[in-house]
Amino acid sequence: xxxxxxxxxxxxxxxxxxxxxxxxxxxxxxxxxxxxxxxxxxxxxxxxxxxxxxxxxxxxxxxxxxxxxxxxxxxxxxxxxxxxxxxxxxxxxxxxxxxxxxxxxxxxxxxxxxxxxxxxxxxxxxxxxxxxxxxxxxxxxxxxxxxxxxxxxxxxxxxxxxxxxxxxxxxxxxxxxxxxxxxxxxxxxxxxxxxxxxxxxxxxxxxxxxxxxxxxxxxxxxxxxxxxxxxxxxxxxxxxxxxxxxxxxxxxxxxxxxxxxxxxxxxxxxxxxxxxxxxxxxxxxxxxxxxxxxxxxxxxxxxxxxxxxxxxxxxxxxxxxxxxxxxxxxxxxxx
Amino acid sequence: xxxxxxxxxxxxxxxxxxxxxxxxxxxxxxxxxxxxxxxxxxxxxxxxxxxxxxxxxxxxxxxxxxxxxxxxxxxxxxxxxxxxxxxxxxxxxxxxxxxxxxxxxxxxxxxxxxxxxxxxxxxxxxxxxxxxxxxxxxxxxxxxxxxxxxxxxxxxxxxxxxxxxxxxxxxxxxxxxxxxxxxxxxxxxxxxxxxxxxxxxxxxxxxxxxxxxxxxxxxxxxxxxxxxxxxxxxxxxxxxxxxxxxxxxxxxxxxxxxxxxxxxxxxxxxxxxxxxxxxxxxxxxxxxxxxxxxxxxxxxxxxxxxxxxxxxxxxxxxxxxxxxxxxxxxx
Numbered sequence: 001x002x003x004x005x006x007x008x009x010x011x012x013x014x015x016x017x018x019x020x021x022x023x024x025x026x027x028x029x030x031x032x033x034x035x036x037x038x039x040x041x042x043x044x045x046x047x048x049x050x051x052x053x054x055x056x057x058x059x060x061x062x063x064x065x066x067x068x069x070x071x072x073x074x075x076x077x078x079x080x081x082x083x084x085x086x087x088x089x090x091x092x093x094x095x096x097x098x099x100x101x102x103x104x105x106x107x108x109x110x111x112x113x114x115x116x117x118x119x120x121x122x123x124x125x126x127x128x129x130x131x132x133x134x135x136x137x138x139x140x141x142x143x144x145x146x147x148x149x150x151x152x153x154x155x156x157x158x159x160x161x162x163x164x165x166x167x168x169x170x171x172x173x174x175x176x177x178x179x180x181x182x183x184x185x186x187x188x189x190x191x192x193x194x195x196x197x198x199x200x201x202x203x204x205x206x207x208x209x210x211x212x213x214x215x216x217x218x219x220x221x222x223x224x225x226x227x228x229x230x231x232x233x234x235x236x237x238x239x240x241x242x243x244x245x246x247x248x249x250x251x252x253x254x255x256x257x258x259x260x261x262x263x264x265x266x267x268x269x270x271x272x273x274x275x276x277x278x279x280x281x282x283x284x285x286x287x288x289x290x291x292x293x294x295x296x297x298x299x300x301x302x303x304x305x306x307x308x309x310x311x312x313x314x315x316x317x318x319x320x321x322x323x324x325x326x327x328x329x330x331x332x333x334x335x
Numbered sequence: 336x337x338x339x340x341x342x343x344x345x346x347x348x349x350x351x352x353x354x355x356x357x358x359x360x361x362x363x364x365x366x367x368x369x370x371x372x373x374x375x376x377x378x379x380x381x382x383x384x385x386x387x388x389x390x391x392x393x394x395x396x397x398x399x400x401x402x403x404x405x406x407x408x409x410x411x412x413x414x415x416x417x418x419x420x421x422x423x424x425x426x427x428x429x430x431x432x433x434x435x436x437x438x439x440x441x442x443x444x445x446x447x448x449x450x451x452x453x454x455x456x457x458x459x460x461x462x463x464x465x466x467x468x469x470x471x472x473x474x475x476x477x478x479x480x481x482x483x484x485x486x487x488x489x490x491x492x493x494x495x496x497x498x499x500x501x502x503x504x505x506x507x508x509x510x511x512x513x514x515x516x517x518x519x520x521x522x523x524x525x526x527x528x529x530x531x532x533x534x535x536x537x538x539x540x541x542x543x544x545x546x547x548x549x550x551x552x553x554x555x556x557x558x559x560x561x562x563x564x565x566x567x568x569x570x571x572x573x574x575x576x577x578x579x580x581x582x583x584x585x586x587x588x589x590x591x592x593x594x595x596x597x598x599x600x601x602x603x604x605x606x607x608x609x610x611x612x613x614x615x616x617x618x619x620x621x622x623x624x625x626x627x628x629x630x631x632x633x634x635x636x637x638x639x640x641x642x643x644x645x646x647x648x649x650x651x652x653x654x655x656x657x658x659x660x661x662x663x664x665x666x
């Protein structure tokens with residue numbers, strides 16, 4: 001059999017070349033796409049092994065949710081939400097560590113609308129004990145903010161109120177400053193305080209008050225964990241001073257026993273030494289008082305009975321010694 | 336067909352069959368593909384740096400002022416205009432910080448004006464699509480709406496990709512210690528050709544500062560709060576996940592205290608600076624100065640630089656500095 005030559009018409013020829021050209025274009029497109037291929041797509045299209053479990057976080061209400069009042073003029077925008085130690089960071093992200101290290105138990109929050117298109121969010125934290133509530137209150141205190149008479153520990157800024165009542169710490173935050181806002185926020189705070197159990201009480205007065213002379217207002221803080229960056233140096237009260245010889249921070253930490261106070265003093269001294277602080281010979285310093293310096297920043301550490309105390313970051317040796325002397329006298333006055 | 340033709344054709348066919356069989360035998364893999372357990376993990380999210388920029392082109396602009404739209408525009412122009420980064424038909428992903436369901440006035444999230452300014456420039460440069468994403472701390476819908484980012488997206492024609500299960504895929508960073516087989520929002524990158532990170536400047540209780548690199552935390556899924564125990568380590572690894580096209584760090588108003596949530600307007604400070612940079616590490620190095628920090632105080636910046644994610648010494652990039660309203664940085 002001989003090869004039969006087939007006659008191809010012009011239309012067939014055009015169609016054939018058209019199909020071939022189309023196939024060629026598809027091949028080129030595939031090559032280009034392949035060169036730009038993002039492997040993320042390949043894996044993303046598969047069934048994921050883990051997703052986003054925090055979607056329903058906050059929906060299981062805790063006891064503090066019942067303490068958030070509904071107040072006239074405050075239109076609820078959201079239902080209450082509650083968070084515990086396991087999911088607090090789902091609400092406040094990295095700030096959760098501040099609360100967790102201070103003994104956080106639970107928190108509930110809710111958003112409201114106020115007249116004038118103002119949005120207000122309230123947060124009520126149960127910190128388990130009054131000192132813990134004071135720790136988070138004082139640790140976040142806005143410098144220069146005005147104290148208000150709402151509770152023993154309360155202040156206001158242009159758009160918010162912050163206060164403690166016993167073991168509770170509350171924030172009432174508006175999204176803007178406006179005329180009459182403070183009155184509205186205080187009305188809400190009063191209603192909230194009325195719902196807090198009377199047993200919660202007020203925060204106790206400090207067991208050992210700082211010397212008053214030179215103490216800057218509203219600078220007394222309780223640091224729950226890792227004070228001054230020293231790991232394990234927990235529950236330290238601090239107060240900032242301006243003295244005639246410079247500035248300094250006084251600190252003290254009541255402990256269960258004198259031995260425990262000595263352990264913490266040693267911990268802090270070791271930390272300072274590890275960070276390059278050098279001992280200073282200060283004949284005027286009382287016995288068993290350690291004085292150290294680094295780059296003109298002076299530290300003093302001593303133990304008085306079961307309290308570890310001292311001076312941090314003094315700008316001069318004279319200021320450090322003056323403040324340490326006054327603090328020691330105060331500690332000795334303690335009954 | 337005669338006998339000769341028949342034998343010829345049989346010969347051709349046999350040769351063809353032998354050749355095909357031989358080729359198959361040569362390519363045969365007796366062991367077969369290795370079995371895999373579970374889905375294959377990604378090794379990264381990709382390199383989205385703009386190609387073809389002129390050698391020596393500026394990599395960073397620091398612009399002073401208070402009008403976010405103007406600052407973004409000036410800064411991008413100083414780097415050669417958005418057309419130097421975004422080309423016709425590009426599909427651009429904007430990574431914002433929409434972490435909290437709080438209004439923009441509290442400064443805890445990317446400002447909608449900054450987002451709108453960047454999206455508009457992308458469209459003007461010819462972007463086919465602008466996508467916006469984040470995996471926020473709080474409820475995603477509330478976050479995008481209350482922050483004003485959803486409205487900004489709608490107004491500019493951009494589309495929000497909220498996090499959903501199907502977008503997450505496992506990722507193992509080569510050499511990584513923390514990001515191993517961890518769910519990452521890789522699905523948001525489908526078809527994406529350019530990535531711009533748009534971040535606020537904030538204090539951060541745990542990390543010291545939350546800016547461009549910390550913003551990448553929002554690509555993570557799962558119980559990511561476990562990483563707070565090694566915050567510098569996780570941010571350093573996040574810095575290696577992708578190379579962005581551009582970073583916009585909005586320090587016109589910075590949250591200088593009580594971050595990352597803030598709450599009081601007194602936590603905010605007018606720092607009057609917009610940073611536009613191709614280098615995320617360098618951008619953050621400028622941002623930390625706005626917060627009053629030094630490199631020594633925010634370890635993850637130098638760690639990220641050491642890992643090859645960028646330059647901690649932003650001055651070495653010879654940044655273009657525009658505007659004089661605010662006290663200049665020590666350049």
